[in-house]
Amino acid sequence: MSGENARPDVENLPFAKALNAGLRRAMAENDHVLLMGEDIGRLGGVFRVTEGLQAEFGERRVLDTPLAESGIVGTAIGLAMAGFRPVVEIQFDGFVFPAFDQITTQLAKITNRHEGALRMPVVIRIPYGGHIGAVEHHQESPETYFAHTPGLRVVSPSTPNDAYWMIQEAIASDDPVIFLEPKAKYWLKGEVDTTAPALPLHASRIVRRGTDVTLVGHGAMVTTLLQSAALAEGEGISCEVVDLRSLSPVDYGPLLDSIRRTGRMVYAQEAPGFLSLGGEVAATVMQEAFYALEAPVLRVSGFDVPFPPAKLEGVFLPDPDRILEAVDRVLAY
Amino acid sequence: MTPTDDTVACDEPDLVRILDADGTFAPSPAAEPYLDLVEKLADTDLEQFYRDMVVVRAFDQQATTLQRQGQLALWPPSFGQEAAQVGSARAARAQDHLFPSYREHVVCTIRGVDPIDIIRLMRGMTHGGWNPYDPKNGNTHIYTLVLGSHTLHATGLGMGLVFDGRCGTGDVDRDEAVIAYYGDGASSQGDVHEAMVFAASYQTPEVFFLQNNQWAISVPVSTQARVPLAQRGAGYGIPSLRVDGNDVLASFAVTRHALDEARAGDGPRAIEAVTYRMGAHTTSDDPTKYRTSDEEASWARRDPIIRMQAYLRGRGASDAFFAGVDAEAADGAADVRERTRALGAIPVSTMFDHVYSEPHPLVEREQAWLAEYEASFEEGAR
Numbered sequence: 001m002s003g004e005n006a007r008p009d010v011e012n013l014p015f016a017k018a019l020n021a022g023l024r025r026a027m028a029e030n031d032h033v034l035l036m037g038e039d040i041g042r043l044g045g046v047f048r049v050t051e052g053l054q055a056e057f058g059e060r061r062v063l064d065t066p067l068a069e070s071g072i073v074g075t076a077i078g079l080a081m082a083g084f085r086p087v088v089e090i091q092f093d094g095f096v097f098p099a100f101d102q103i104t105t106q107l108a109k110i111t112n113r114h115e116g117a118l119r120m121p122v123v124i125r126i127p128y129g130g131h132i133g134a135v136e137h138h139q140e141s142p143e144t145y146f147a148h149t150p151g152l153r154v155v156s157p158s159t160p161n162d163a164y165w166m167i168q169e170a171i172a173s174d175d176p177v178i179f180l181e182p183k184a185k186y187w188l189k190g191e192v193d194t195t196a197p198a199l200p201l202h203a204s205r206i207v208r209r210g211t212d213v214t215l216v217g218h219g220a221m222v223t224t225l226l227q228s229a230a231l232a233e234g235e236g237i238s239c240e241v242v243d244l245r246s247l248s249p250v251d252y253g254p255l256l257d258s259i260r261r262t263g264r265m266v267y268a269q270e271a272p273g274f275l276s277l278g279g280e281v282a283a284t285v286m287q288e289a290f291y292a293l294e295a296p297v298l299r300v301s302g303f304d305v306p307f308p309p310a311k312l313e314g315v316f317l318p319d320p321d322r323i324l325e326a327v328d329r330v331l332a333y
Numbered sequence: 334m335t336p337t338d339d340t341v342a343c344d345e346p347d348l349v350r351i352l353d354a355d356g357t358f359a360p361s362p363a364a365e366p367y368l369d370l371v372e373k374l375a376d377t378d379l380e381q382f383y384r385d386m387v388v389v390r391a392f393d394q395q396a397t398t399l400q401r402q403g404q405l406a407l408w409p410p411s412f413g414q415e416a417a418q419v420g421s422a423r424a425a426r427a428q429d430h431l432f433p434s435y436r437e438h439v440v441c442t443i444r445g446v447d448p449i450d451i452i453r454l455m456r457g458m459t460h461g462g463w464n465p466y467d468p469k470n471g472n473t474h475i476y477t478l479v480l481g482s483h484t485l486h487a488t489g490l491g492m493g494l495v496f497d498g499r500c501g502t503g504d505v506d507r508d509e510a511v512i513a514y515y516g517d518g519a520s521s522q523g524d525v526h527e528a529m530v531f532a533a534s535y536q537t538p539e540v541f542f543l544q545n546n547q548w549a550i551s552v553p554v555s556t557q558a559r560v561p562l563a564q565r566g567a568g569y570g571i572p573s574l575r576v577d578g579n580d581v582l583a584s585f586a587v588t589r590h591a592l593d594e595a596r597a598g599d600g601p602r603a604i605e606a607v608t609y610r611m612g613a614h615t616t617s618d619d620p621t622k623y624r625t626s627d628e629e630a631s632w633a634r635r636d637p638i639i640r641m642q643a644y645l646r647g648r649g650a651s652d653a654f655f656a657g658v659d660a661e662a663a664d665g666a667a668d669v670r671e672r673t674r675a676l677g678a679i680p681v682s683t684m685f686d687h688v689y690s691e692p693h694p695l696v697e698r699e700q701a702w703l704a705e706y707e708a709s710f711e712e713g714a715r
Contacts, residue, residue, distance in 0.1 A: 071485060075485050076489060084493055114465075117465075248695075
């Protein structure tokens, strides 16, 4: 930061560094916040999100665990029973599945099983999504599995400021939170205001105002939607963009407010479309805002195929062309 | 008669045994290091072990009957495994944390859990039943039906004890330890293996207590392992041993020793208690389809209660003592029966309460909708 007008509490940080700063602050404020995962200590994580934290807080606060995801999540549950607030890093989206049983049959249900007597303040950080040209199991969007599971909360920040605050809010939550980090955005820089969070953890947000059609998505898709909106503006189409931020629960307030003004909606997601979050949101919008809709809600999704080899990811992932094609279709009604 | 090929023989030299099948004090060579722990037990301790076994067997048989009469959805009997459970649970100290699997009725009740709370679980009234950290429940965790999953929770809790300095100070009355119960079937689960990896890495104050009851429903232990299960511990760097799980004195001594080593900071320990599930896997099971009556008869001769009874008689316990225990057991079972039949309905709200600790709009909306929906019928009836 430089210049005499610069505010000392506003920093321009890349997404990954903002997460790092958020984790550091949470760890400094509560000595029972503990990080665990593969290669997160000495190496600082494969994306360097936890860089420097083991040196600062020690090996008992930042654990380089054995390489076993079910073991990591299962022991995190036990640590939560002992009064800790564990923050687990899963190295890549496709590697969360060995822990799927512990997350869905145990972590999600333990509070319910104990009739509220035990709380499960565990955060599972998962770098997710495509756009990085990686090998199999390194580019997936598994949000639906977790959003479908009662007992879990699922969130996904799309900006450095949200990354900084939402990780702290997730750690403060007494419920388990699946924290999906759009890895394509790790290097995106943005302003981080360290004085106060702009929004609660589970709020959605209108990130661009418009009048003709509402574009909805989360994570890295928000950038694609904003690019689409900018291109549409050149053709005289005014798009409003909603960043969902929270995938479970979904904050429908700003979304329905937007749709009641525009009458049209396009949902974009990297995950395959069948039984996806976009399908759930579309159904709810139809139920809650049926008379405001001028056109069917359209979804632009990853295709219903395994995430393809990286050379084809540009075809698989929704891009502004496919989103604008859907915009044209909803406007044709 | 010897057991069939499918079950584990109990005459191996490395097996820790103190009482033989007819109740004679006849320590095996492997029992030598544990004899002083047994010698320190007072007559009242020995009588308590016996009382525990008889009282909980009566409860277990009553619960089986209640299931047959339609009062419970299911019952997994602890019949035959009383010595392993009494010995290990009595070995745990007040500050220890116990993670049962789902057949540890003896362990739970010894630690203070009200039998009716286990009944409520098996009746379909709750998925848990008690709060582990309510002082009356003795840090006893609830049952986990996904086999082996809880061994990781036990290990994680043990890691927390290490990180918070709640063990390893040298004070046996304050240092905390963890015991994780599981069976021969669960020993094949990946989570159990990962728990041992983590336990060894972080040197948790933990005892892995495996009750080898020979059968994972219909599959014999020989399918789970071609070597004694206790041998697996060595591969993880976890000192392990085999004990006669139908010998309550041996089960007590090895577990007390292992827990005290673990709490002192020596790291995890593993015990394989060789026992036998004398009943069915659950009330839905039919053991006649997979095992012989000869095998069952051979294990009945090693019944843990008969063995302890003979030992106590040899030490001069009176007929009045045994009659008193039988009366206490019968009274306890009758009490459970009466309280089971008095259990009422559970409120619908329990389905929505505690899905989350903090407010969740979707769950709240659905709960409100259901209340309105149900109220609409009441209005219509007026």
